[in-house]
Amino acid sequence: MGLGERRAWITALVAVAGYTVYLLVVLGRADGGPLTAVRYAPVLLWTVGCAIAAAVLLExxxxxxxxxxxxxxxxxxxxxxxxxxxxxxxxxxxxxxxALALAMAEADRFWIAQTLYLAFVLSALLGSAARIVSYRRGLPW
Incomplete structure (x- = not known):
């Protein structure tokens, strides 16, 4: 396995693991209450920081x-x-x-942040998937 494919696998695994931990912590903190009342920012920052550190350590x-x-x-x-x-x-x-549409609709900041974080995770995951498939099956052209 080459360097590029190995990095793609690490990025995909870390993105999924980090986001899963984030969701479990935030949903656990809700404890039946409204999600918008959860203090999500520290959890988000910690999971992103830990995901970056984990990716470096795995590399x-x-x-x-x-x-x-x-x-x-x-x-x-x-x-x-x-x-x-x-x-x-x-x-x-x-x-x-x-996120822009949510902001214009004056949605709670919680939902705007969740949309952006999910977009970053999907970006990392699907970009990595495209790389892995390309390494395994060749470029589409």
Missing amino acids: IAAAVIAPGAGHRTDMRDREIGRLGEHVGQSFLVVGAVG
Whole structure:
């Protein structure tokens, strides 16, 4: 497994794990009450920070386990990376438009933040999925 594919797997796994922990903590704190009353910001910041740290640590661990395995990149790797970025950015744009619509509808800040966080997670997850599929099956063109 090359460097690009390994990073895509790590990004996908960390995004899903981080968002799952976030949802469990926020839903647990609601305790039957309204979600908009939950103090979500500290949880969001901690889960994002921990996800970044986990991704870095997993990259280091993968490099220690398989030193020198697939550290070269070529034109195919750059094209796959570009495809993953385009797929991921499209979901980020959709999330931003959704958050903008919620803001114009004067929705609670809680829902705007949830929309943006979900957009970031989907961007990372689907961008990684596009990379993984491209590494496994080849580029679509």
